[in-house]
Amino acid sequence: MSTSPRELVTRCLRFQRPQRIPRDLWILPWAELHHPAELARILRRFPPDIVQAPTVYLPSPRVRGDAYTPGEFTDEWGCTFVNIQAGAIGEVREPILSDLRGWKDVRPPYEIFPSKVQEGRDLVNRFCATTDRFVLSDCCPRPWERYQFLRGSANALMDVAAPEDEVFRLLETIHAYYMKELEFWVSTDVDAVKFMDDWGAQRQLLISPSRWREYFKPLYREYCAFAHAHGKFIFMHSDGHIFDIFPDLVEIGVDAVNSQLFCMDLGALSKSVRGKITFWGEIDRQNVLPSRDPEAGRAAVREVARHLYDPSGGVIAQLEFGLAANPATVEVVFDEWESVPRNFTRY
Numbered sequence: 001m002s003t004s005p006r007e008l009v010t011r012c013l014r015f016q017r018p019q020r021i022p023r024d025l026w027i028l029p030w031a032e033l034h035h036p037a038e039l040a041r042i043l044r045r046f047p048p049d050i051v052q053a054p055t056v057y058l059p060s061p062r063v064r065g066d067a068y069t070p071g072e073f074t075d076e077w078g079c080t081f082v083n084i085q086a087g088a089i090g091e092v093r094e095p096i097l098s099d100l101r102g103w104k105d106v107r108p109p110y111e112i113f114p115s116k117v118q119e120g121r122d123l124v125n126r127f128c129a130t131t132d133r134f135v136l137s138d139c140c141p142r143p144w145e146r147y148q149f150l151r152g153s154a155n156a157l158m159d160v161a162a163p164e165d166e167v168f169r170l171l172e173t174i175h176a177y178y179m180k181e182l183e184f185w186v187s188t189d190v191d192a193v194k195f196m197d198d199w200g201a202q203r204q205l206l207i208s209p210s211r212w213r214e215y216f217k218p219l220y221r222e223y224c225a226f227a228h229a230h231g232k233f234i235f236m237h238s239d240g241h242i243f244d245i246f247p248d249l250v251e252i253g254v255d256a257v258n259s260q261l262f263c264m265d266l267g268a269l270s271k272s273v274r275g276k277i278t279f280w281g282e283i284d285r286q287n288v289l290p291s292r293d294p295e296a297g298r299a300a301v302r303e304v305a306r307h308l309y310d311p312s313g314g315v316i317a318q319l320e321f322g323l324a325a326n327p328a329t330v331e332v333v334f335d336e337w338e339s340v341p342r343n344f345t346r347y
Helices: 005-013 029-034 036-045 100-105 117-130 143-151 153-161 165-185 209-215 217-229 243-252 266-273 295-308 327-346
Strands: 023-027 050-052 071-074 080-083 134-136 192-196 233-238 256-259 278-280 315-321
Touching: 005 134, 005 315, 023 029, 023 036, 023 327, 029 036, 036 327, 100 165, 117 165, 134 192, 143 153, 143 165, 153 209, 165 192, 165 217, 192 217, 209 217, 209 243, 217 233, 217 243, 243 266, 266 295, 295 315, 295 327, 315 327
Parallel strands: 023 315, 050 134, 192 233, 233 256, 256 278, 278 315
Antiparallel strands: 071 080
């Protein structure tokens, strides 16, 4: 008897020997613009097992422009991004909070929450009931990145290096908003909620592990505890070299983490946390996916599988089809993941 995608992902997260490795494909608008036919073929061959719930948010009067179109885009917090690349989001050049003493003027966009909560909940629940795939929430708390968007990256890094009271007040404001957002999503039938923050540079964390543990780990711990108390799995994304905090993510209860594995030592990562957390991808976006030689994708999968795959679970075959990715390499990656359970002992 075949297992549904939802059951497959659940068994993977619980290390209960899923019938195959679950799949997840992140699609940037860039891929849809530049490779629509190839993308359609990949989705037919390897349909993802994970989907996102429909949005329930109301339009924000603060939003201006389009996040994935060249030019300026202002989001629901009032942060303006400058974009030079179609199909990808830009960056904040002029933060709205240049003076930290103005933290009280920050207005989180509570107005976008569904005004009729039960109607929003019903919409999500109907979606969950009509799909057999594993459903992730449409919310994604990101306290560190939101702090950076409000203050600018350079200011944010200096703030946490020598924090004043205003730093914590601003973080509390951001965190309270995200907890309220999570309150809605854990009341629905989604299978998991997610959060993110890009914490890694190419070879180390952006801030010291001790600072991270003091200021941000408690926020994430609260997200995890809240999700688990309501029977939800919790997924996290964080780019860069985050090796130092992987054990912390296990400790606070993150079920699956999406990270740039190829920025880290896979052997050391295996010894540290393999079997304790699910690796939700990913394949190297910097060198492998843009490669003109699709076999680079096959070799990368084998390298990840050699260190991190376990027949009992703990690995989701995920990648991002984004800027400069070679469609042939993307397809080969999923093809190779299909063969891993059969060939694992050869790696």
